[in-house]
Amino acid sequence: MNLPLYAQLINLFAALLLLLAFAMLTQRRVLSLINLFALQGFVLALSTAVVAWSTHQSHLYYSALLTLALKVLLLPWILHRLIRALNVRWDVEPLINIPATMLVGIMLVIFAFNLATPIAQIAGTITRSTLGIATASILLSFLMMITRRKAVSQVIGFLAMENGLFFAATSTTYGMPMVVELGIALDVLVATLIFGVFFFQIRETFESLDIHHLEKLKER
C-alpha cells in the first residue's frame, strides 16, 4: 500500500500520539508528565496543520494554532506554575504497578482497534485508521486517571483525554465547526483554571494533593 505523503505523515503522528499516551501511562514524575503532555499537544497541532494543508480547510489552521497556543504553551505553563507553587514533583507509586498497567493498556489498544475497524471501513477520509488510535489514546488516558493517586496527574490524564478527542475530531472528520471548537477550547481552559484553584484549596485543606484524603464521603 502506498498512501500519499500527508496520509503517511498523519499516520506517523497518530503513532506518535499513541506512543506518548503510553509514555504518560508509565511516567512517574509529574514534571515530565507535563512535558509529555505538551509534546502530545505539539504533535496534535502538527497533525492538525497537515490535515489542514492536505484538505485545504482553512479553519483547521486556526484550530491548529489554537491547539498550539492552548495545549503546548498555555496549559503546560499553568501546570508548571502550579507544581512549582505546590512543589509536587514526584507522583507516588500508582495504584497498579507499571507492568500491569502496560498490559491492560495493550489490551485496550487492541480492543480500540477492533472497535474502530468496522467504522474505518466506511470512513470517507483518507486517514481512516486514525480513529482507532484516537479511541485507544482516549481509553489510555482514562486508564491513567484511574491508576494515578495525585490530583495533578489525574488532571493531566483528563487533559490528555481532551487531546485524544481533539485528534479524533481533526483527523477523522476534518474538525468540528469553529463555534464548537472554540467552545470546547474555552471549556478546557476554564476547567484547567478551576482545577488550579482546586489544587490550592485541596492543598490548604489536606496539606497534600494525594487524593486518598478525598475518601470520606461514602456509604457506611
Added chain:
Amino acid sequence: MQPVGAAVTLSVIWIGLGIAGLAFARAPRVITGVVFPAGAAVALALAVTGLWALGAPASSAILPAGLPDLPFHVRVDPLSGFFLLLLGGVSFGISLFSCGYFRGEGEQRLGLLCLQYHVFLASMAFVLIADDAYLFMVTWESMALSSYFLVTTEHHSEQNRKAGFIYLLIAHLGALGILLSFGVLHGGHGDYTFDALRQAELSGFWATAAFLLAFFGFGAKAGMLPLHAWLPEAHPAAPSPVSALMSGVMLKTAIYGMVRVIYDLIGGIRWEWGLTVLLFGAATSLFGVLFALMQHDLKRLLAYHSVENIGIILIGIGLSMVFIGSGHPVAGVLGLVAGLYHTLNHAVFKGLLFLGAGAILKSTGLRNLNEMGGLIRYMPHTAFYFLVGALAISALPPLNGFVSEWLTFQASLQAPLLESSVVRSLVPIVAAVLALSGALTGMCFVKVYGVAFLGQHRHELPEKPRDASGWERAGMIWLALACLVLGLLPVLMIGYLNDVSRALLNAGLPDEAMASGWLWLAPTSAAQASYSPIVFLLVIAAVFALTFLVVRLVYHGRLRRADPWDCGFPEQTSRMEDTADGFGQPIRHIFAPVFLIRREIPRPDDPQPVFRQEIEDRHWNWMYLPVARFIEVLSRHIGKLQQGRISVYLLYSFLTLIALLVFVQ
C-alpha cells in the same frame, strides 16, 4: 338527578366541610357545633342515596378531571349503593358522637382533625363509587393517607408514631398489590375503566394471579391474617370516633374492593379461590378472637375483634365463592348475602362499641380494663348502649350479629351440594371454627362488660365519671337502634342484598324465601330453616312481664338491701374480683401454644411483688422481621459498592463503557 350525581355531590360537600373546618380552626365551637353536625347530615343523605341506589339500576357518569386519557369515571350500582348505605348510616352516628366528643380538643388540632376526618369520609365514598382503576387507586390511597394523619393525631407518643408508620406502610404495599392486580386484569388492551377490565379475557393462570394479588392487596387493608399486624396498633392510636370509623367502615371498603374485583371484574370464579378465602377467613377469625381475649386495653381488644369479624365475613364470601365455583349459584348467593350482611352488622355494632369505649375514655381517661369497673353506676346510658353492642357482637339473638352468623351457618349447611368430598368435609370444619369463635366472642364480651361496667371499680378516679353528653348519646342511640332493627327485621335488608346479588351474579335467593314475609326469615325455604327474631323477642318480653306480675300478685315484691354475701366472706375488696387478664386465663391455659407469652414472675422475697406478662404476636417473628432483615442485609451489600474512592468510581464508569462497547459490537 341520579344516585351517582347525588353521591358525588355529597362527597364533594364533605370535602368542602373539611376545608371549612380548617378555615374555622380558630373557632372550635363552630366546628363542633356546625361543621360536624353538617357532616352528619350529609352522611344521612348519603345513606338515603345508598338506599335509592339499591333499588335503582346502575347509573354512571364521567367527571371533568383525572388523567387526560382516563378521566374520572364514577358509577353507582346496587353493590356500591349497599356500601354507601353502610358508610352513610354508620358515619352518621359517628359524626353525631364526634360533635360531643371533640369538644375541648386543642384549637390548632381541631381544624386539621376536622379536615382529615371529612376528607377521610369523602375518599371512602369515592372509593365506593369509583369506576376506573386510577380514581380507585387515588381515592384508596388518600383514604389511607387521611386516616394515617388521624391515627398520628397524638404523634407525641412513640407508640402511635410506630403504629402510624406500620399502618401506612402495609396499606401502601397492599395498594401496590391492588395496582398490580389491575394491571394483570387489564391484559394489555383498552384503557383502565372498570368496563374495560370487565371485558378483558384472562387465561386461567393470569386470572388466578389477578385474584391472588387482589385478595392479598385488599386483605392487607381488611386486616386479614397474616397482614393484620397494623390493625391492633393503629385502631387504638386514633381518636375514638376515628377508630370507630376505621374499624366500622374503612375495613369494609376493603371487603367492597374484594367483592367488586373478584365477583365483578375478574368473574369466572373458581372453587379453589373460594377455598383460599374460606381458609384464610377461618384462620383470621379464630386468631382474632383468641388474641382479643388476651387484651386488657379496651380499644386494642375491639381492634382484634375487628380482625375476627373480618374473618367471619371472609368465611361467608369464601363459602359463596366455593358454591359459585362449583356451579351452585343459589347457595352462592346465600353465602354472599351472609357475608355482606355481616359486613353491615359489624360496621354497626363495632362502631357502637368503639364509641362506647370513647365515651369511657373521655369521662375516665382509662383504656386499660384492669383499672375500670362498676362504670354502670356512673354512666348508665353508655352502659346500656354498650350492652346492646356487646350482645350484638357476641352473635346473640335477637340482635343483628346473630342473623348474619345464622345465615353463614345456613350457607355452610349447603355443603352436601358440593361434589368434591374434600371441600365438602372442609366446609363443616370451617363452620365448627366459626361456632367456636362465636362462642369465644361471647366469653370475651362477658369479660369486657363484666370487668368494665360491673363489679366494684378497681381504682380511684380523680372525680366521679360523667355519663356521655347529649351528642354522644345521640350517636350511640342511633347505632344501637340500628343493631336492634337489623336484628329484628333482617328480611328487609336481605331483600336489598338479594337485589345486589341479582345485579352482581344475576342470581338471587329462591322466591319462596323472599315470599315468606317480613316476619319470618327463611333464606332457602321455611321447611329447611326459619327464624323470627320478633316472635323471639316478644315471647321473652311477654314471659318477663308475665312472671314479674304473677310473682308480684301471687307473692310479694318486698326487697331488702344488704352487703354482698359471698359465702360469708368479710370485706370484699375490688382486688378479689377477676381482672381482664384473670378472666382470660383459662383461654391462655387451653390455647397456650398459639401465643408467644413473656412472663415476669416476682421473686418470693419481693416486698412489692409484681407479676407481668406480655402476649406477643408470632407473626412479627416469622414474617415481618425476616423481610426487614433481608432488605437491610441487601442494602448493606449494595452500600459496599460505594466506598468513596474516586479511582473506583472512575473504574465503574470505565467498565460500564467497555461493557457497553462490547455489547454494542
Added chain:
Amino acid sequence: MNPASETVFQVLQSVLVVLIAPLVLGWVNQCRAWLQNRSGPGIWQPYKVLNKLFHKDAVLAHNASPLFRATPYILFGCMWLAVGIVPVLATSLPFAPAADVIALVGLFALARVFVSLAGMDIGTSFGTLGARREMMIGFLAEPAMLMTLFTASLISQSTSLVTIVETLGQNEFIIYPSMAFAAVAFLMVLLAENARIPIDNPSTHLELTMIHEAMILEYSARHLALVEWASSLKLTAYFAIGFAIFAPWGIARAGDWIGLLIAIGALVVKLAAAGAGLALLETVSAKMRIFRAPEFLGTAFLLATLGMLTHFLLEQ
C-alpha cells in the same frame, strides 16, 4: 288443621312443660338418692323449695345494678321460649318456626351470658370465678352442641327441629352411624351445660368446685327461685331436644288429640328413663378437676365434628 287448635297446643305444651320441669329435677335427685341408698327428699321437693323461696323477702347487695335484678326474669323467659319451641309434645306449633336449632343454641347462649354478667355484677370473688368458669364451659360446649345438631340437620336437610323430627321419626327407621357420635357428644354437652357431674356438682356449695352455684350466690328469694326454676327448665329442654333428635317417636302433630295423649305418655316414659339414666351416670362418675373440663368438652366437640364427617363420608 286450624290455627286455633295449634295455638291451644302451643299454650298447652308450654304450660305443661313449665309445670313439670321441677318434677323432672325432683325425679333425678330422688333416683340419685335411691342409687346411693338414701331415702331422699321425695320428688316433689323442688316445688316446696320454690314455694318457700317465693315467700321470702329478697335481699339485694347495695351495689346491685338493674341488670342483676332483670336477669332472673330474662333467664326464665329464655328457657320458657326454649321449651315452647322444641317439639316436646307436638310438631308444627306456631312458635316452632321462630327458631331453628341454631337459634336455640343462640338462645341458651343468651341466657348464659346474662347469668354470667349477673354473676359479675356484685363484684365478689366467687361471682367472677363462677362467671369465668361458666363461660369457659360455655365456649366449648356451644360449638359441640351446634355440631351435634348440624349432624342431625344434615341428615334431614334442615335445621328446623320440626322437620328433623318428621324426617327422623315419621319416616321408616334407618341406622345413621353419624348419629352415634352425635348422641355421645350431645350427652356430654348436656352434662356440662346443666351443671351436672362430672363437670359441676349441682348439690355442692364447696366454693372451689362450684361453677353455676357460684354465679348465683348473691341471689335470694324470688330471684333465686326463678333462676332455679329456669335451670330445671333448661334440663328439661335439653332432654326434649335429645328426644327430638335421637328418639323422635310418639310426638304428635298439632291438632290431633289422640296423638297428644300418646305423646304425653311417651314423654313421661322418656323423661323417667332419661332422669334415671342421668342419676345413674352421676352416681357412677366422679367430678373432675376444672381444668380437665376443657379436655372433656374438647372430646365432645371432636366427636360431634367426627359425626359430621362420617355423615359426609358414609351416608352420601
Added chain:
Amino acid sequence: MELMLVLGVPFAGGVAMAVWGHRASAPELNSGMSLLTLLAAVALTIRVIADGPFLVWNENFFVDPFNVFLVALTAFVAFTTSLFSRPYMRIEAQTGKLSPNRLRLYHSMFQMFSFTMLLALLTNNVGILWVAMEAATLTTVLLVSLYRTPASLEAAWKYFILCGVGISQALFGTILLYFAAEKVLGPGGTALLWTHLNEVKGQLEPTVLGLAFVFLLVGYGTKVGLVPLHNWLPDAHAEGPTPISAVLSGLLLNVALYAVVRAKVLVEGALGTHLAGNLMMGFGLLSVVVAAFLLSRQKDIKRLFAYSSVEHMGLITFAFGMGGALATFAGLLHMTVHSLTKSAIFFAVGHAAQKSGTQIMADIRGLMESNPTIGWGLMLGSLAILGMPPFGVFASEFMVLTAAMHQQPWATPFLLAALGVAFAAIFGKVQPMVFGAATAKRLPHPPALIPVFVHLGIVLMLGLYIPPYLAGWYRQAAQLIG
C-alpha cells in the same frame, strides 16, 4: 426575540452578579433576574404554543414543544429557588459560613448556571449542547465547593472529575455523530444541527451511531446520575448549598436526560432497532432498584433525597426507554412533577436543617411542633415524592407502571418492589423528623416557604386534573421523541 431574552437575561445577570453579588440587595436582584427570565420563558412558551416550533440564528437555536416545556419548567424552578435562597443564603452569611465574596460567586454562578441550562435546552447544535453541558458542570462545581469545607471540596472534586470524564465521553460520542452525519450532510455546520440530523436519521451509519450512543449515554448518563455512574450525585447534593441541591436535582438532571433523549431519537431512527431504548431501560431499572435499596442506609437528609432523585431519574429513563405515547407522556409528566416536588422538598429540608443546625436526620426532630409549615411541607413533599395519591407523582408513576405492565411485564415486579422499599425507607426516616417533640431553634429570618406550597399545590393539581393545553403540549412532545 424572546429567545434572546431568555438567554440574555441570565447571562447579563451572571455578569452583573459578578460585580454586585455581594451587596445586601443582591438576593433580591438575583430573584429579579430570575423573574425576568421566567417572564421571557413564558412569552417564548406562549409564542411556541401559538405558532409552533421555529429556528433562529442560522438554525443554531430552535424551539419545539419538548424543549420549550423544559425551558418553562427550568425558568420557573430557578425563579422559585432564587426566592427560597434569599433568606436561606442570608442566614448562611450571617452564621458566618459564607464571606461576601463567596456570596457574590454564588449569585453570579447561580445565574450562569441557569444560563447554561437554558442554552443547552435551546440550542439546535449538538456541539453547543455539549459545550453548554460542560459549562453547566463547571459552574455547579464552583457552587458545590462554595463552603470550602473538606467535605464540600471532596464532593466537588469527585463531581468535577467524574462528570468531566463523563462529558468527555459525550464529546467523543458527538464527534462520532458528526463523523456519521458528515457522510450524509457533508462537512460544515449543518451536520451538527439536530433538526437536520433528525431529518436524515434514517440514512446515518448504524454501527457508528451505535458506538456514538454508547459514548453519549455514558457521558450524559453520568450527569443524569444513572447507576453505576451516579456516585458523584449524593456527595454533591449533600455538600453543596441547599438551593443548589434543589436546582441540581430539579433541573440539571432533567437537562442531561434531555440530551440523552435527543440522542436516543436519532439512534433509534438510524438503527431501526430498539437498542437505545433497551439500554436506557436497563440503566433506568438498575438505578431505581439500587437507589431504592441505598435509601434505607442514609443518615444525612440531603443524601437521602439525592438518592431518591437517582431513583426517580431511573424511573424516567426507564419510561423514555420504553417509548410509546403513554410511556413518553408519563416520562415527561414525571419530569415535571419530580422537579417540582424534589425542589420543594429541598426547600423544606434546607430550612429544617438550618433550624436544627445539622443535616443528620437523627438530630432533626419534631418539625411539626417547632414550625408547622416546614413540618407539613416536608411531610407532604415526601409523601408526594413517594407516589402517594392524590399527588401528581402518583399519576405519572401509575402511567409508567401501567405502560410497563403492558410493554415490559417482566420489569413491573422490580419497579413495584423498589417503590415499596423506597417508601419504607424514606417515610420511616421522615416521620420521626416531622412528628414528636421539637429540638429546633428560632431563625433570624422567616423561612420563605411559599415556593414549597406553590410547588406542592401544582403537583397536587396535576394529580387530580391535567389542564388540556398542558396535556396537548405533552402529547406533541411525546410525538417528537416517540
